[in-house]
Amino acid sequence: MNEPAPLIHKITRPFRQIIRQESSSGVLLIISTLIALAWANSPLAPSYFGLWETPVSIAIGTEAFTKPLLLWVNDGLMAIFFFAIGLEIKKEVLDGELSSPAQAALPLLAAVGGMLAPVGLFFLLNGNGVGAEGWGIPMATDIAFSIGILALLGSRVPLSMKIFLTAFAIVDDLGAILVITLFYSHEVHLQPLLTSVGVLGFLFLCNYVLSVKRNWVYLVGGLFVWYYMFKSGIHPTIAGVLVAMSVPAHNRMRARRFAGTIEEFLDNFRMEAAEEGGPFIPEEELHRIRHIRRTVRSVQPPLQRLEYQLSDFVAFFVMPLFALANAGIVLRGGPALLGEPLLAHIALALVAGKVSGIFLFSWAGVKLGIATLPPAFRWAHLIGLGLLGGIGFTMALFIANLALQDAALLAQAKLGILIGSAVAGTCGYFLLSATLPKKRPEKG
Numbered sequence: 001m002n003e004p005a006p007l008i009h010k011i012t013r014p015f016r017q018i019i020r021q022e023s024s025s026g027v028l029l030i031i032s033t034l035i036a037l038a039w040a041n042s043p044l045a046p047s048y049f050g051l052w053e054t055p056v057s058i059a060i061g062t063e064a065f066t067k068p069l070l071l072w073v074n075d076g077l078m079a080i081f082f083f084a085i086g087l088e089i090k091k092e093v094l095d096g097e098l099s100s101p102a103q104a105a106l107p108l109l110a111a112v113g114g115m116l117a118p119v120g121l122f123f124l125l126n127g128n129g130v131g132a133e134g135w136g137i138p139m140a141t142d143i144a145f146s147i148g149i150l151a152l153l154g155s156r157v158p159l160s161m162k163i164f165l166t167a168f169a170i171v172d173d174l175g176a177i178l179v180i181t182l183f184y185s186h187e188v189h190l191q192p193l194l195t196s197v198g199v200l201g202f203l204f205l206c207n208y209v210l211s212v213k214r215n216w217v218y219l220v221g222g223l224f225v226w227y228y229m230f231k232s233g234i235h236p237t238i239a240g241v242l243v244a245m246s247v248p249a250h251n252r253m254r255a256r257r258f259a260g261t262i263e264e265f266l267d268n269f270r271m272e273a274a275e276e277g278g279p280f281i282p283e284e285e286l287h288r289i290r291h292i293r294r295t296v297r298s299v300q301p302p303l304q305r306l307e308y309q310l311s312d313f314v315a316f317f318v319m320p321l322f323a324l325a326n327a328g329i330v331l332r333g334g335p336a337l338l339g340e341p342l343l344a345h346i347a348l349a350l351v352a353g354k355v356s357g358i359f360l361f362s363w364a365g366v367k368l369g370i371a372t373l374p375p376a377f378r379w380a381h382l383i384g385l386g387l388l389g390g391i392g393f394t395m396a397l398f399i400a401n402l403a404l405q406d407a408a409l410l411a412q413a414k415l416g417i418l419i420g421s422a423v424a425g426t427c428g429y430f431l432l433s434a435t436l437p438k439k440r441p442e443k444g
Contacts, residue, residue, distance in 0.1 A: 025315035026148020029394070032323040033418070040328030048328050065227075073325045074401060077318045079226050079240040084314045085173050086244025087307040092170055094249055104171075105371035107164055109361045111171035114389050115139040117357025118349040125349070131342035134403045134413050136179045138349035140395030142421070143169040144319060146388040149425045156436045160374035165385050168358070176395055177241050184402040185234040196228035196239070203246035211248075215302050218247050235402060249303045319394055326397045329414045342409060343416035350390045350420030351427070358386035384432035390424030392417050 039048040052070035059065070067075070092098040098107070118138035126132055146165060150157055203221045206212035222243035230236035338344075359382055365371035373382075396417045404410040 025144040025319060026151075028316060028320045029142075029144055029148075029323050032320040033327040033393075036324050036327040037329065037331075041331055045330070052325050070325055073322055074398070075230065075236050076226075078322060078398060079237045080310065081240070081314050081318050081322070082177065082237045083222065083240030083244050084307065084310045085170075085177070086241035087247065087303055087310075089170055089174055089241075090245055090247070090249060091303060091307065092167065096167075098167060098171070102372075104167070105365060106362060106374070107167035108171055109365040109371055110164075110168045110358045110386075110389075111175060113357035113359075113361025114141065114168070114172055114354050114386070115175045115357070117360070118353030121353035121356075122345055122349040125345040126341065129341060131345075131404060131409045131413065134342065134346065134400060134409070136176070136183060136399050136403060137346055137396050137413055137417065138353055138392060138420070139172075139179065140176050140392045140399055141169045141172040141354070141389045142391050142393035142395055143173070144315065145391040145393050145421065145425065149388055149391070149429050150385075150432070152429060153432055153436060156438065157432070158374075158376040160376055161381060161385060164374060164377075165388065168385075168389065172389070173395065176399065177238065180235055180399065180402060181238050184399065185238075188233045189231065192228040192231035193234065196225050196232060199224045199228065200239075200242055200246065203243065207246050207248045213248050213251075213302050215247070215306050218243060218302075218306075221246075237398075244303075247303045247306060249301050251301045322394055322398070326401065327414070327418070329411050329418070331415070338419075340412045343412040343419070346396075346413055346416030347420035347423065350392050350396070350417070351387070351424045354390035354424065355383060355386035358389050359383055378435065380435040381432065384428045384435065387424045387428030387431060390428070391421045393421045396421070 036048070039045065052068065052073075054069045055066050056069050056072050057064050057066040089098075096103075098104040119135055122135050122138055123132075126135075143166065146169060147162070150162060150165060199221055203218055203225070206217055206221075222239065225243050226236045226239040229239040359379075362371065362373075362382055363379070366373050397414060400410060400413040400417065404413055
């Protein structure tokens with residue numbers, strides 16, 4: 001009966017690593033948000049807004065590419081964020097929680113409901129009124145914040161719940177990416193778009209035909225895809241996801257051959273080190289060590305290696321910097337501001353729309369036999385997780401910047417996102433705290 005345990009641990013290890021990282025990142029996001037709000041509403045507010053309007057240029061010869069710092073964050077650094085999301089999506093589709101219909105059914109249904117219901121509720125409340133173009137804002141889920149709130153409950157949370165929330169948020173991100181591509185891109189210019197597609201096609205050729213495993217090829221190519229995508233009028237962050245799909249997911253060397261190579265090296269190394277007895281490694285052994293370094297790289301799939309290398313940079317730099325740059329809302333108007341229709345509609349869609357969509361689609365899937373409720377799940381838990389799905393924050397702020405051009409409407413939308421995310425996260429935490437076992441039973 002104990003035999004499955006190692007397999008389960010192996011399957012869930014990547015999710016344990018994500019969960020540890022995302023909870024820490026969530027705390028940093030909260031700190032960045034509070035700093036931005038305090039800074040934007042203090043006597044130092046001009047320095048806050050002036051900082052993000054600072055022109056930043058990249059010049060090669062006579063060609064210069066100049067944009068405000070805010071756009072470098074939103075269009076440049078967030079492309080790296082979407083690249084990391086793309087790597088994660090590809091990995092989960094190939095060999096993870098989204099790799100089979102049985103595994104993917106429940107998070108997929110939850111994500112679809114969690115996108116459609118908030119949009120439907122927003123249209124029901126707002127209609128074609130002011131800010132109607134912001135309909136895509138409440139469909140987003142911030143994985144860092146949602147996992148961070150769940151982590152506050154500690155060991156009381158079954159791993160199956162954490163895996164469900166992570167997988168559902170990944171699908172939700174994919175939906176948000178499609179919406180940005182289809183509905184929030186500007187006028188499209190054909191020539192740079194074709195150039196971008198051409199470079200992207202070359203990257204796929206490098207992977208699937210030429211078997212190029214060097215990550216630098218895809219990173220350099222990705223810069224060109226991003227630049228020409230930007231010139232085409234399609235939002236350049238989409239380039240991050242598309243380039244991620246071209247990164248090789250298979251390694252050059254299989255694990256068994258790698259283990260044999262390492263064992264042979266260690267046997268020879270121990271013998272020769274014992275014979276030499278000195279503090280320095282012989283020249284021949286230095287060459288072997290370099291060979292081992294290349295061998296270690298060849299056993300790591302390029303996709304997995306890139307994801308690992310980028311994870312901390314995205315979680316602890318890109319996302320907090322994005323929050324710092326975009327959460328600085330000037331709170332003017334007092335209580336009257338809270339009565340603005342757009343603010344209320346976005347907040348309600350995030351809270352009520354998300355939880356109702358996630359719960360109803362999941363419930364229907366289970367009742368129809370399409371999906372199964374994981375062990376240790378109760379329907380009350382699913383409602384709690386649905387509320388955590390209403391934490392839109394970074395993704396919702398990102399869509400708001402694309403959807404709303406009017407500064408006053410954008411401020412209302414951002415405040416609605418913050419209020420809705422805070423209410424959803426607080427309610428989700430207390431509901432899960434009340435319904436989860438007080439202490440997880442120990443397994444022998």
